[in-house]
Amino acid sequence: MISEREREVDILASKKKGEDYIKPDAREIAYQITRRVHSKGGYLGLLIRYGAGKGGLSARDRSLVAELCYGTQRHRNKIDHLIASFSKRDMDDMDPEVLDILRLGFYQLSEMGTPPHAAVNETVELAKRHLGKGAGFVNAVMRRAVDAWDEVEWPSRNDLPRYLEIVHSHPRWLVEYLIKHLGEEEAEAFCLADNQVPTLSLRVNLERVEPSALLEEIESNGWAGRGSQHLHEALVGVGMPYDALMKWLQKGLCVVQDESSMVVSHVVHPQEGETVVDACAAPGGKTTHLAQLGGGACRVIAVDRNKRRLKALRKVVERLGVRGVEILEGDATVLREVVGGESDAVLLDAPCSGLGTLQRNPELKWRRFPGDIANLSAVQAKLIRGCAGAVKPGGALVYSVCTFTRGETLQVVRDFLRENSDFHCEDLAPYIPQSLSSAVMPEDCLQLMPHRHGMEGMFVARLRRRA
Numbered sequence: 422m423i424s425e426r427e428r429e430v431d432i433l434a435s436k437k438k439g440e441d442y443i444k445p446d447a448r449e450i451a452y453q454i455t456r457r458v459h460s461k462g463g464y465l466g467l468l469i470r471y472g473a474g475k476g477g478l479s480a481r482d483r484s485l486v487a488e489l490c491y492g493t494q495r496h497r498n499k500i501d502h503l504i505a506s507f508s509k510r511d512m513d514d515m516d517p518e519v520l521d522i523l524r525l526g527f528y529q530l531s532e533m534g535t536p537p538h539a540a541v542n543e544t545v546e547l548a549k550r551h552l553g554k555g556a557g558f559v560n561a562v563m564r565r566a567v568d569a570w571d572e573v574e575w576p577s578r579n580d581l582p583r584y585l586e587i588v589h590s591h592p593r594w595l596v597e598y599l600i601k602h603l604g605e606e607e608a609e610a611f612c613l614a615d616n617q618v619p620t621l622s623l624r625v626n627l628e629r630v631e632p633s634a635l636l637e638e639i640e641s642n643g644w645a646g647r648g649s650q651h652l653h654e655a656l657v658g659v660g661m662p663y664d665a666l667m668k669w670l671q672k673g674l675c676v677v678q679d680e681s682s683m684v685v686s687h688v689v690h691p692q693e694g695e696t697v698v699d700a701c702a703a704p705g706g707k708t709t710h711l712a713q714l715g716g717g718a719c720r721v722i723a724v725d726r727n728k729r730r731l732k733a734l735r736k737v738v739e740r741l742g743v744r745g746v747e748i749l750e751g752d753a754t755v756l757r758e759v760v761g762g763e764s765d766a767v768l769l770d771a772p773c774s775g776l777g778t779l780q781r782n783p784e785l786k787w788r789r790f791p792g793d794i795a796n797l798s799a800v801q802a803k804l805i806r807g808c809a810g811a812v813k814p815g816g817a818l819v820y821s822v823c824t825f826t827r828g829e830t831l832q833v834v835r836d837f838l839r840e841n842s843d844f845h846c847e848d849l850a851p852y853i854p855q856s857l858s859s860a861v862m863p864e865d866c867l868q869l870m871p872h873r874h875g876m877e878g879m880f881v882a883r884l885r886r887r888a
Contacts, residue, residue, distance in 0.1 A: 447482040448525065448543055451489035452551070455521045458494070458784050465490060465784045480663060493528045494783035495616050498590040500527045506573045507566040510558070519555055522548050526563055530570075537567040581605055585612050594791050595776070602827070607872065614872035619780040621659040621666075622649075622876075624678040624706075626741050628713060632656055635674065651854040652687070655680050673740045678706045681777070681869045681879035685770065685821045688852045688867070688881050691715030695765035698722045700753040700808050703730030705737035707770055708746060717744045722760050724749050754807035763813035771801045773822035773829050777878020780871060794828040801833045809841060815888035818844065821881045825868060830880040834866065838884070847885040 454472050457463040473486040493500065504523050505512055512520065526544030529535035541563045548556035576583040585596045589612040599608035625632045632648055635656060639646040645660035657680065659666075669675050686707050691697045693716045699708045702723035712721040723738075723746055725731050731748055738746050751759030753769065774797055775785050805820055812818045820837075822829050838844055846865040850858065853867060860869050867881040 447478060447485040448489065448547055449550070450478070451486045451493075451525060452522060452547055454486070454490050455493060455525065456518065458490075459517060459521060462788065464782075465494060466782065483663070488533065489525055489528060491618070491783060492532055493524050494787070496528060496532055496590045497524065497787060498587050498592075500524050500531060500590075502575075502587050503527050503531060503566065503573060504562065507569065508562050516552075516555070518551055519548075519559065522551065522559055523562060526559070527566065530563075530566060541567060581609070585609060589613065589616060590786070591615065592786055592789075595786070595789075598791075598826070610872040611870065615779045615783075615786075617780060620657065621661075621677065622679050623656045623659055623669075623675040624683055624710060625654050625656060625675045626673055626713070627654055628742065629672075630674050635669070649680055651680060651856050652683050655683055671740070673742055676706060676709070676737070676741065678710070679778075679781075679879075680876040681823070681874075682706055682877070683710060684853060684857065684867070684869070685768070685819065685879065685881055686710040686714055687854075688821075688849060688883050689714075689766050689768050689817070689819045690852050691719045691721065691766065693718040696720045696722065698724060698756065698760055698764045698767045698808075698811055700724050700756055700767055700769045700804070700811075701771060702748075703727060703734045705734035707768060708734065709737055709741050709743045711768065712738075712743045712746050713741075715745070720745055720747065722747045722749060722764070724751050724753060724756065724759055726750065726752050752807075753804050756808045756811040760811055762811075764811055764816060765813065766817045766819065767808045767812050768819045768821070769804055769808045770821045771804050771829075773797055773801065773824045774826060775823055777823040777825055777869075777871070777880075781877070794826050798828040798833055801829060802836060805833060805837050806840075809837070809844065809884075809886075812886045814843075814886055816886050817847065818884040818886065819881065820884065821879060823877055823879050825870060825878045825880060830868065830882075831862075831864060831866065834864070834882045834884070843887045844884045845887070847883045849881070849883060852883065 450473055454468045457468055458465055469487050469490055473483045501512060504527055522544060526540055529540040530537060544563055545556055545560045548559040576587050578584045582593065582596050582600065585591055586593045591612050599611055603611065625635060632654065636646060636648060639661065645658055646656050647658050649655035649657050689697060689711055691711050691714050697711055697715060697719060699711060699721065702708045703725040708721060708723040715721065723734060728750060731750055735748060749759055774789050774793055775782060776789065779786055809818055820834060848865055849861055849867055860867050860874060862868055869876055869879040871878055
């Protein structure tokens with residue numbers, strides 16, 4: 422759940438007593454966002470969206486803020502390895518503020534190709550504003566790195582877990598999990614894919630415009646973008662000015678949504694005359710997609726327990742002009758009580774570790790631990806049991822999570838089916854694009870992966886209740 426404090430970001434330059442306010446520059450804002458991510462557990466995407474816009478920055482500087490913040494999280498282990506190589510002080514002994522300033526500086530040296538003198542000068546100036554005498558230490562480490570950059574020793578690929586942990590910047594527990602379940606070759610491919618800068622995917626509002634019309638505008642302006650090979654309503658690889666994108670969104674012509682999330686709604690397969698429930702609905706991407714796929718005569722009930730997120734959902738529904746959506750506040754663990762009966766289909770897009778979204782949310786790499794999987798699977802098991810009671814005989818329960826860990830995917834489904842003999846896994850072939858048939862597992866569940874399918878990792882199971 423995203424707190425109000427995280428949403429209402431206030432990124433300002435630090436101001437020492439007696440000094441005039443200094444308008445923050447891109448590196449200043451990037452530092453403050455990075456500190457907030459590490460000290461308060463903020464969501465990076467929200468912080469950049471609401472924080473960078475408050476500094477009066479140009480589009481170019483907003484892009485620099487995003488590059489610094491996202492890049493530092495994507496490559497954090499690699500950057501920390503570099504810092505440790507040139508620092509005479511142990512990493513554990515560094516103040517968090519010092520370490521984050523060094524991370525931003527070393528990211529510019531390592532991944533951005535910033536001229537060394539510029540990276541050093543900008544980083545030292547940032548340190549002076551925040552660290553006082555500590556700026557001398559930052560200056561010494563940065564200059565030592567510039568002088569002896571080629572002397573850094575890196576882990577050998579012969580020790581693949583260590584290599585992927587440091588060079589490709591993934592936590593050791595996750596690397597070992599990937600190697601165990603995917604094998605060494607795929608584990609490395611997964612890590613490489615995770616560290617790619619994600620492209621933008623849009624779901625076109627077919628009630629207002631055809632994808633071809635938006636593609637024509639993209640091409641006429643020299644922007645990037647193409648139609649999806651999987652879904653008619655999807656545009657992928659989109660690259661366009663922020664202001665132009667915001668106009669499209671405000672007009673309700675499209676929403677930002679990954680292809681994997683769109684596939685989930687197709688698996689639900691809403692039809693006219695049916696009642697479909699989205700059990701954990703906010704912020705509304707799948708809700709609105711379900712309503713549009715089902716047509717105006719399909720009743721879609723959106724349920725969420727968070728009032729503020731439901732408010733955001735209502736705005737999305739209104740902006741897109743979607744019909745047939747009812748919005749209810751309630752707990753999905755007692756879904757039948759909330760909706761007042763049984764439905765033709767229920768979608769449970771459950772809270773999860775989010776490990777399939779690390780391209781877009783790289784900070785999650787450093788926030789998730791093995792124990793989280795067991796805790797989340799317990800929550801998911803409670804939710805799926807609660808949602809099952811709202812499915813009528815002959816109806817369908819679709820379970821989805823944007824991750825790939827066995828504890829949150831197959832294990833949740835297996836445990837549920839063992840306890841509920843009136844449900845069974847349904848063949849997904851009629852519901853998914855044929856181009857994604859290779860992603861169907863022997864258990865008749867779908868597992869999309871970023872390195873295999875070029876989209877976020879998503880697990881989907883369609884469970885049919887016997888009539």
